[in-house]
Amino acid sequence: MPIVISKNKREAGLLNAVREISGVDVARCLQCKKCTNGCPVATLVKVPPSEIIRRLLLNEDDSTVNSDLVWMCASCETCFSRCPMQIDMAAIMDALRIISIKRNTAKQKGNVPLFNKWFLKTVKVFGRTYDLGMIAAYKVGTSNYFQDADKFPMMLRKRKIALFPSFKADKKYVTRIFKKKN
């Protein structure tokens, strides 16, 4: 996707914020594009990993946080694993996601932040994940009730998914971890 640099003065805020959260020095990038060549979703997105870095270095702000890759990156870490400069691209993507939530940017297809929120909520409440609970909450949140509706009876019959949450976790540490985070 072409990178359009507007004449308006822009803040170099995003690059600094990414650096602060991830601890990664983006400026070492050679633009060799090994990350993009190995990225499993590169063909499905408009802005591949190497272009994210280019945009960061050009101080492109909003369009970078709103890039489709931010919530389509599968965190597979192929990019980091193959980078000749050991740039932790996966950490950069995590930083962009954290910034995107902080700025409350437009929700993308699939609403991954909502899923993450409910996943972590079940961990906070039960100490362990509760699949059916978070799936139900996510489905209500996305009004997508029918996807996979045919699968749950079969999964429950095979006991391939738990009906009830686990109550065996000792929440001593978990409670403190979540309290400290807020």
Added chain:
Amino acid sequence: MKYAYYPGCSAESTARDQYMSIREVSKILDIELIEPKGWTCCGSTPAHQTDKILSLALPAANLLMAKKMELDMVVFCAACYNRMKVANYEIQKYPDIRKEVADSLGEEYDGSVNVHHFVEVLIKNVGVKKLQEAFTHSLDGLKVANYYGCLLVRPKEATNFDDPENPTIMDSLITIMGGESIDWPHKVECCGGGFALTRTDVVIELSNSILGMAKAAGAECMAVACPMCQVNLDLRQSDINKVKHSSHNIPIVYITQLVGLCLGIAPEKLGMDKCVVSPRSIIEAIKSNY
């Protein structure tokens, strides 16, 4: 052989089959697995996408439990394994992170608990000789595509599992069991992982390419070491066929289920009835060594 064993949340839900097979296999091979009492979630992908310290403190809490038990930690779930290895790596490498994690936990953890994957325990600690002696059955030349996925092998700096581009540890286990590990290029490709629910379209794209490559390479089944990969490749296979007009019909089993079969354990005890794509062809291929 005694270890702290972290089953991971999926062991109680979508990966009960994996849990059952590990328990059965360990019984026969004299591997004592003790679960840290009250173990909690590792945070998986949602945690590291949300907050760095959260994503390190959650696995560290469980590692701290193992430290108090004075045992090494054994994990099977690739995501849990990855998060624990990354937590140890970051805590050891960066003093300020160690301090922040300690503050979050309310206790100091130094990143010193050794974390092993169950397959590593089988090959490196139980050993090839003891395994060969214990196997009563053989895979009898069954063509197996070993699928490692992302989180065991990457990032190499933290997990140090095997070669990040061409791992072979699962292949060697299959060979010991008398199976044929096929050489194929999608061993460490991504199946779409945590997008199972949110971006099913991405899972269908990526998993379709993996299933297609396994088929092209002549695989009769796929052995996996990650609960997320198992669900994406097995449960989603019918959806993939529908969307992609393909005809995939390849059983996706945990490598521990194959180990169990070769130890003479009944398929039901290994949870093989939970597979969506029938593993009947695998069960029928198993031959007694006697």
